[in-house]
Amino acid sequence: MVWASGWRLASAVSNAGALGIIGAGSMYPDVLKEHIRKYKAASEQPFAVNLPLLYPDIEAHIKTVIEEKVPIIFTSAGNPKTWTGILKKEGVIVVHVVSSSKFALKAQEAGCDAIVAEGFEAGGHNGREETTTMVLIPLVKEAVHIPVIAAGGIASGRQMLAAMVLGAEGVQMGSRFVASEEASSHIRFKNRIITAGEGDTDLSLKQLTPVRLLKNQFYEQVKQLESTGASPADLKALLGHGRAKKGMFEGDLENGELEIGQVAAGIRSILPAEKILQEIWQEFLTARQALYTSL
Incomplete structure (x- = not known):
């Protein structure tokens, strides 16, 4: 979600009832601090910051999120052992993004509170193993005892339900919210997404x-x-x-x-984040009821 998820999108998502995440991978430390403070002015709801651990000035970002008392941190693209202990000592909930059950176990051993298991379908940084979400989620769920959040190829209520049937406790969505009104990504990029096949x-x-x-x-x-x-x-x-x-x-x-x-091949509109979440939730409830009815 680099260049897409700043304070506007994160606060809109959180205010609509989900967990908004500020994507720090494209931000200098002073910019991240500004986004965190603007988020706090726009929302009283919990939020998170995603920190790619390969970021060249990661120490400054860690200092910022601690000083600003960010309640939840999603780490990715690096070794969770490096910072998880430090963050947890400060009372921060730490979630790490993985692409295999092997790395899920390492995240659990590092003390992470939860895992995002991200399949090969995802955008952005991805796993070399090319394991799809449908294959990955059950494998990770079997390997660890901490909560598993599914990611990769999830942009609708039906896809969210499928991930939970596979064992996930929740889902993380990126691509759908790049094509939101509040995303800071360029309108030409958003329009290209909704025409993708x-x-x-x-x-x-x-x-x-x-x-x-x-x-x-x-x-x-x-x-x-x-x-x-x-x-x-x-x-x-x-x-x-x-x-x-x-x-x-x-x-x-x-x-x-x-x-x-x-x-992206299934995204056909640019909408406010609140409207996107309403559509996803309603589709989830409808699909869940249809599943129960068919049993």
């Missing part, structure tokens, strides 16, 4: 940090390099700096990096 995304840059991208000119350059056996250094040179900002925040749909999940 099946097969329009692909998991790329696996030699670096795997991300799922909408296919565009930049994606084709990545695939061309990968097909010729390019080194990680070559891919880093192509990626450069600010590629994700160029695409998702500035709206350069050809030269920018456009991270989004496979479920």
